[in-house]
Amino acid sequence: MATVKGEIIVNTERCKGCELCVPVCKEKTIAMSVNLNSKGYHFASSINADCNGCTNCALVCPDGAITVYRVKVN
Amino acid sequence: MATVKGEIIVNTERCKGCELCVPVCKEKTIAMSVNLNSKGYHFASSINADCNGCTNCALVCPDGAITVYRVKVN
Amino acid sequence: MSHIPTKDEICEPENMVYSRTCLLTDNALSYCPGCGHGTAHRLIMEVIEEMNLQADTIGVAPVGCSVLAYDFMNIDMQQAAHGRAPAVATGIKRLYPDKFVFTYQGDGDLAAIGTGETIHVCNRGENITVFFVNNGIYGMTGGQMAPTTLPNMKTATSPFGRDTETMGHPLKITELIANLPGTYFVSRQSVHTPANVRKAKKAIEKAISYQKLNKGLCFVEIVSNCNSGWKMTPLESNKWMEDNMFPYYPLGDIKVPK
Amino acid sequence: MSHIPTKDEICEPENMVYSRTCLLTDNALSYCPGCGHGTAHRLIMEVIEEMNLQADTIGVAPVGCSVLAYDFMNIDMQQAAHGRAPAVATGIKRLYPDKFVFTYQGDGDLAAIGTGETIHVCNRGENITVFFVNNGIYGMTGGQMAPTTLPNMKTATSPFGRDTETMGHPLKITELIANLPGTYFVSRQSVHTPANVRKAKKAIEKAISYQKLNKGLCFVEIVSNCNSGWKMTPLESNKWMEDNMFPYYPLGDIKVPK
Amino acid sequence: MTEEIIIAGFGGQGVLSMGKILAYSGMMQNKEVSWFPSYGPEMRGGTANVTVIISDERISSPILNKFDTAIILNQQSMDKFENSVKKGGVLIYDPNGIVRHPERKDINIYTIDAADEAARLGLAKVFNMLVLGAFLKLKPLIEPEYMRKGLEKSLPLRHHNSIPENEKAIERGKEIVKEIHLAN
Amino acid sequence: MTEEIIIAGFGGQGVLSMGKILAYSGMMQNKEVSWFPSYGPEMRGGTANVTVIISDERISSPILNKFDTAIILNQQSMDKFENSVKKGGVLIYDPNGIVRHPERKDINIYTIDAADEAARLGLAKVFNMLVLGAFLKLKPLIEPEYMRKGLEKSLPLRHHNSIPENEKAIERGKEIVKEIHLAN
Amino acid sequence: MKDIRLMKGNEAIAEGVIRAGCDGYFGYPITPQSEVLEYLMANKTKERTGMIVLQAESEIASIHMVYGGAAAGKRVMTSSSSPGISLMQEGISFMAGTELPCLLLNVVRGGPGLGTIQPSQSDYFQTVKGGGHGDYKMIVLAPASVQEMYDFAKLGFELAFKHRIQVMVLSDGAIGQMMEKVELDEQVPRWTDAEIKIKSPWATTGKTPDRERNIITSLDLNPVKQEIININLQKKFKHIQDTEVRFERIQCDDAEYLFVAYGSSARICQKAVLLGRERGIKVGLLRPITLFPFPTIELAKLAKQVKGMLSVEMSAGQMVEDVRLAVNGVVPVEHYGRLGGIMPAPDEVLNILEKNFIKEKSYEPHTN
Amino acid sequence: MKDIRLMKGNEAIAEGVIRAGCDGYFGYPITPQSEVLEYLMANKTKERTGMIVLQAESEIASIHMVYGGAAAGKRVMTSSSSPGISLMQEGISFMAGTELPCLLLNVVRGGPGLGTIQPSQSDYFQTVKGGGHGDYKMIVLAPASVQEMYDFAKLGFELAFKHRIQVMVLSDGAIGQMMEKVELDEQVPRWTDAEIKIKSPWATTGKTPDRERNIITSLDLNPVKQEIININLQKKFKHIQDTEVRFERIQCDDAEYLFVAYGSSARICQKAVLLGRERGIKVGLLRPITLFPFPTIELAKLAKQVKGMLSVEMSAGQMVEDVRLAVNGVVPVEHYGRLGGIMPAPDEVLNILEKNFIKEKSYEPHTN
């Protein structure tokens, strides 16, 4: 059975810490960092390897901070 | 049988000769004068005694030039 | 009496069944012969007289052929800038909620430059009454196209007829504002036949008496002629109006209180 | 491959399934965290990129939080005066009928000061596309009441809530213009969930591709949040929007081509 | 030479076009001309008037209070313009419909029964050309060839077949104009 | 005496109200004061700043380029305002969140760990009063009784119960402010 | 006890109009003056004094709501900032033509176009010369402090009704947004409808049998009558010029050089006068408080005393023309301005004064 | 053969813009200029040259349609009369801020307010000083004949594109409504889209890979940048003042007295000069053709020659301020105006000149 495996890269300088991406991730892959970016926002980051590359997080990110990758795994 | 008898008085100086009152008179009481008023309009005037005082002519006169009278005749 | 009365006998004050209301001044109307503005003026003034509202009425007339309405209506009046009567009336009514405030606007005024004010006065449900004389043209300025001009109709600025592809469609602003929750009573009338005059007067009566209830805006459209702009005689223009305007702007109440 | 790929292996260009369109510039968006304007910008630019329209597009953004849209959208753009984007777009489109011309307007802009221009651009059926971001408030100027503000909603100029008696009712301008013969496709969307983003993008695609047909005006409303104006966190505001805005401004197509 | 003329009457009488033909003809004869109409809602009342100036020099104001010649075609215009004729000037009018005739003794007054004549000819349209003829009789400023050029230029092509008719009317107008002598 | 102060930081840090309390207190002490905020869409970015002037004379411009004292509460503000302090002036900042610390040698630099202290006290709200305390320690322009009057005047009645808390925070701020000595 | 508060200029004028017995405010948000409407809304004016406050759909609607209210004899007002005021020009011209009293406020920002939201004084021409069509003037009050923002509310309404004229308070983003001390005075009661009938017998309040109908119109198609209307308007403006000039003289008595500046710029110049005196320069400041009527005579007098005048404005040179017209070539008049939302500094303007009149050019009396 | 016609001023400028290669007209009817739109509509411009003509829903929409078209590099225009022009003030300020070329026409009628539809010159201040907010100028052309109405169409577009500026033709009801002889010239072809890209590289015509995106905006929230924008604008205006002044000297060479008048008033004064010379008065006329840039230097020169100047305007005294600013006190400058739609007569203005400078006042050279 072919499954998919995804990854996200958050542009942490672009992220404004709005948290909109967090609840839309069914894999609970995203959480807010305790660190601040240079603008003073707690940015989003990937916290597990469960991402399936569904792009939900990227779709709702107002700042276009998330890039999503996906591969098929057999 | 009580019938009604009407009369109209046209304020000829106010009349602009638009002729709107002519066709609405079922009694054909109104016609346009060959004379002109001081503004140069052929004014309306009563040409017979058949007026029944229905007020139609006065209702449509844009210049409020017509006064209507009516009496009951037994 | 059984003899047939003479003209003099009939024409006595006590037998008078119709005469110009005293709320019209003695000034000769400035309108072209046969123009519906005159009849519309008269009906509004008749109702105000009959309802004894002269002392409580403030009228607003913007630019258009009826810009001189204040010369004819024997009430306090304000002349407003083109399209702004609804805003002017709002200013008055908010400060005098117990007065009767109305606007008297043409179609160019109300549906072109004044569209924003029209929509918002209706949307706010200002307790005023709008009389809207729709003759499908800019009469005052010499017969140019209005938003209400019919398709293919020739005017000074649509000399080859209104091309709806490039000049837009006739705007049914009355139907539009009837959709707004702020309007209470919306009706379309005409004043070209005795029967229509009677109906129009009823609508005007309603629109005025509803204002007392503070339920929102009342709006009476009067589809009218513009002999000069249409380049027709008054009788021709009334016929043309029936044949062409009414199918597009059907007469009758559009919104009535529930 | 049967081994579980590492992050580096996955994050290769050929595996990229979503990234910011190159039609957005590198400038950081000036919007508050979580503001729907950003998503709306992105979707429009994605579609223009996908339809390969950059060289044919002229955008118009008036005043509002999105006044700086030209800093973010990598296309030719004109900044318009408050409320006048539809007139500006008309000027462009009439002279460049083959270009893709759109406006991007807020609710204060489109439904308050710009009401006249909105109604008439729709009535003329200008072949342009209007994107209308309705957040029920004046975001830019600090959260004042807009025509679209909900009943009882508190804003800087309705600190005790919008009183519909004196401040008017929320204006459903989208339903209003859908009544006009000049509009061709009218739709209301939101961009706060992945599913809604996908739907909104479809609507945007349609609105853009229909412009080519010269059938009239296409209008896409995006009901959006204003975290700053509503004084909520982004997540709270999206919830509030679902609970309060959507019942009043239901999502979906309002007018579709026959 | 400068001739300042007012032509005033009803909307339908061809007042503006009479003025235009006159001005065009003057222009063809290489004179400076100006033509200035009443405009705007004034016209609602039904009156129309036009000021025509024909001159050898550049014209200053196209709007005037005093005229060398007044051509008056209804009572309202008579009331308004009789006193605008300069001393020694000319007033031409059609007495048809005039209730109060002009009374000034310091000007030259002429009448032309143009309405009657037009009716007699069965050519209501040439009414204004008859009047124009009367004017040209009294003020022969424009030579006939330029009159024709003026007609050609000012009438749309589709009306060019009516030019001879118009010229005839002008000539007829010259014949029927009459001077009035007021008793002192 | 004229003291020109800029207070700059994030929207939620109470920057504007700290300035307002300071200005109000100055006013109660019969000084001329002015308070001038950043306004408009500048605020969208999340930053906020306010210029406060306290003086014995009528104040000329409420907007300044150079300040006697800068109170800086985030990195963006540090970048923007470090160079606006007059030579010999004072810069007070909370190092929390600051990546690039101030480097000027011609001014006097102080830090206050207000965020930490507020967290420690469990009173996030008094953060700005701690900072204000630091300022008052260095520039004792306002006497405590006027400080209280300023608090009374600037806080809405329903918050008057928090005045003692605020006063305590001001005192605590005075204690924990520290001078920084940059190595030459 | 005196009621003393620290307020923004925008709030002060809002409080001022409430206390001046204002009947109605109609306005539309725009930075940097939205606080006026916000303050009025937050202050429940309906309950406090009966004053009506309405957010209009646009500035155009606002000014015409003001027209309607004013024509009915009420004390009404609107406020906006530069682009919004431009939109009101037709309405203002209509109010001028109908001689309707009202209070207007422009919290000027930098232009042209959308410009910036920072303070500026570049709307002087629009305000003083007439941004609308036709020959008219408004009384223009230029506050230089938050206190004056407050004070000019009452003064403005008084002048407006005294002369049946529009009074424009020409402020700017600095005065509007800054907080300063304000001393508030007593509430003036709003006029009752009966008082209005007496004080403004021309107002359209409903035709009663005791008088002819009242008409508010700026139209007369007869040019002869229209000219008379205009001549009377001009007489009124002349009368105002003769009687209502207001200005402040700061260290003018012995001045050899003069700053002329209003509003925010005048504050800067006041400081510059202090600096100048420290440097030993005998410099003074004439601060016009009314921009129309302009202190022409005062400046003509000062022209005989000083060696040069510097008009300091946050504009490219607008009021300077009125200074020059007043001085009529008697002494040199120069202009210094900062543009686009920038305020000059006191030493900056002092240096310019020195450069113009003292250091570089040696002054020669104007002959021929 | 030359194409000579008898046309109304309004028709002449309409024909002029067609022949000048205008791409688009957007306008709204108002007396006394509705013939512009009517003529264009009747002339099937779409078929003749491809020019687009659209009746807008208002003057505000018109000016912003012009904004859109101009920002896309097209030759566009609108026309109106006084109240309508007042409504355009915000839009004009936006075009000034974005430096968009366009042609505007004001066929002035008497104000203020609805006023009258008769000719007037009372919009000088609005036009020349700036009726909109902010520091800006338009080039203002004042036609004094129907021929110039025609000519200034082409000249106007040329200047507009040469300087990226708004050109206002400031006419009046007399010039607009009168018919005079007009000599027409050849059709100038409209620019192709390819030409536009070259001539107006700043225009928003769609971002192609060969260039950065084009942005048309008047906003800069950074006051430092906004000031630079403004300084550059001022430099442009200065350059125009230095290079584009146009005027006509009529019998000025030996003049001892001078009329200064533009447009319709200049025609009256030209006649008055003739009358004056007949009476033995050495009087001349300076007719400014450009009101901005104003013939300041020419007037300063003439001030050294003549004994007095009379500014004749159909206004309460507007251009006279610019005359006085130019003359700077060297000789007396008086104003004479008729208001509300009335045109003065040649002998009337000559009498005023005599009264002012010759009969009553004995002239004394201006000292101090």
Ligand SMILES: Cc1ncc(C[n+]2csc(CCOP(=O)(O)OP(=O)(O)O)c2C)c(N)n1
């Ligand atoms: C701002 C402004 N623009 C244009 C005009 C010119 N104008 C006067 S009335 C009018 C339209 C009149 O049409 P309508 O409202 O339909 O009234 P009608 O004369 O047909 O009764 C116009 C365009 C004006 N007075 N003011």
Ligand SMILES: Cc1ncc(C[n+]2csc(CCOP(=O)(O)OP(=O)(O)O)c2C)c(N)n1
């Ligand atoms: C003529 C004019 N009036 C007022 C303003 C101030 N203003 C700028 S944007 C705006 C409203 C913004 O609200 P909206 O259109 O809903 O956009 P949002 O910021 O909510 O996205 C206002 C009133 C202006 N710039 N110009």
Ligand code: SF4
């Ligand atoms: S792509 Fe889908 S699964 Fe992966 S982080 Fe985003 S929302 Fe979660």
Ligand code: SF4
């Ligand atoms: S949605 Fe975007 S901006 Fe918001 S937290 Fe996630 S990555 Fe950051």
Ligand code: SF4
């Ligand atoms: S009242 Fe009736 S019957 Fe009498 S004239 Fe009039 S329409 Fe005819």
Ligand code: SF4
């Ligand atoms: S309807 Fe009135 S105005 Fe018309 S002809 Fe009859 S009486 Fe005269």
Ligand code: SF4
């Ligand atoms: S122009 Fe038309 S609307 Fe105006 S008065 Fe004449 S007929 Fe009536």
Ligand code: SF4
């Ligand atoms: S103020 Fe509101 S609309 Fe504007 S950027 Fe912030 S959240 Fe978005």
Ligand SMILES: [Mg+2]
């Ligand atoms: Mg109409």
Ligand SMILES: [Mg+2]
């Ligand atoms: Mg909004």
